[in-house]
Amino acid sequence: MTAFGFHASHEQVHPSALIAAVERAEQAGFDVAMCSDHLVPWSKRQGQSSFTWTWLGAALQATTLGFGTVSAPGQRYHPVILAQAIATVSAMFPGRLWVALGSGEAANEHVTGQGWPRKDVRNARLRECVDIIRALLRGDEVSHDGLVTVDRARVWTLPEELPPLFSPAVSTETAAWAADWADGLVTIGQPVPVLQRIVDAYRGNGGRGELALQVHVSYAETDAEALAVAHDQWRTNVFSPPLCWDLDSVAGFDEAAKHVTPEDMRSSVFVSADPEEYVNLLRGYADLGFDRIYLHHVGTEQSRFIDTMGERVLPQLRKV
Structure with a gap:
């Protein structure tokens, strides 16, 4: 239902x-x-x-x-800080939180003073952040050198139940790409045929x-x-x-x-x-x-x- x-x-x-x-x-x-x-x-x-x-x-x-x-790790939010926020809220309120991880918008992200990357770079950065956040939510110590850098990070207060990490998607291309890593999909209201194609792209590529x-x-x-x-x-x-x-x-x-x-x-x-x-x-x-x-x-x-x-x-x- x-x-x-x-x-x-x-x-x-x-x-x-x-x-x-x-x-x-x-x-x-x-x-x-x-x-x-x-x-x-x-x-x-x-x-x-x-x-x-x-x-x-x-x-x-x-x-x-x-x-x-829906949050955007990688620039305004360092993925370690976002992982800590997700873990704390989920520890206090088990089973009541999901978080969609997106690549962000310049209006919110430019405040760090970093340049605004191309969309393909933002997607690659997001994919790194997803893996970092998942590992931290499991309790792993994480070091990472890539589009984001992490040095021996660990989140100590962990949730008993891992919250699902969704992907936001407004196109079939993003939905298909997200199917590889997301625990769910969130999109916005569009004509029914468009939404059907987004759903099919996600499910058709193994989206869970x-x-x-x-x-x-x-x-x-x-x-x-x-x-x-x-x-x-x-x-x-x-x-x-x-x-x-x-x-x-x-x-x-x-x-x-x-x-x-x-x-x-x-x-x-x-x-x-x-x-x-x-x-x-x-x-x-x-x-x-x-x-x-x-x-x-x-x-x-x-x-x-x-x-x-x-x-x-x-x-x-x-x-x-």
Whole structure:
């Protein structure tokens, strides 16, 4: 059975308000949750970006939900530090954390002062980091010389249960590449045929574990209000790779989005005021075999969305 989750957007909402939101989401009937892991927001209008690993401890303590997040080891996060964070959270909350390991975006990573590598180099660096993190989570002492350097590192507080390390993928090429190492796959909402090809690329190349999907939505009392919210908050997120990977500042994203129209939002955000349309959308995604589907309402006010999903959408989905 598909689990339906709430996505907590650190770029848009103060961390204290996000704790209240995930508590409300659990009470409304959401099964699981996930959150972003960024240093900066996508737009000055969003205006937040709290530290994921501090917040996760509080969120897991405040709820009984399982959580996931997408982090990028290799530049802003040294893999040893990220392994320690993963191990500590997993030791305190066994079986409730998954982490997707990605190659990152320049906006978050450039702060180290290192150059921004080509995508093939970033993938190679990520693959090194995956092996380093896995070894550290097993309790091994690790030394490594490559695109990242590790000198006699060991994580001392270890989880009893190793958390799954997922791969994020928005293309069939990345999904096929990840099948060799990932414990699961997470992708974003796209047309059903595109998602089917991503799933097939992962499974067809031996990909194991669960499939997770994050869906950006905008809900309001009217379609016009929902579209206005999406355009205000999420118009800097309509850009495809490599642009979204390589822009390195909030100002750059805001400049690039000046010509994005409200109607352009429909390509990346599901915009609707009709709960029945959400039911139909999510049933279609569940039929593709996704084990977890996370809903991200792209507005900053979350309560109305959470309550509507809990009252009028999630019960319908569980009837199937």
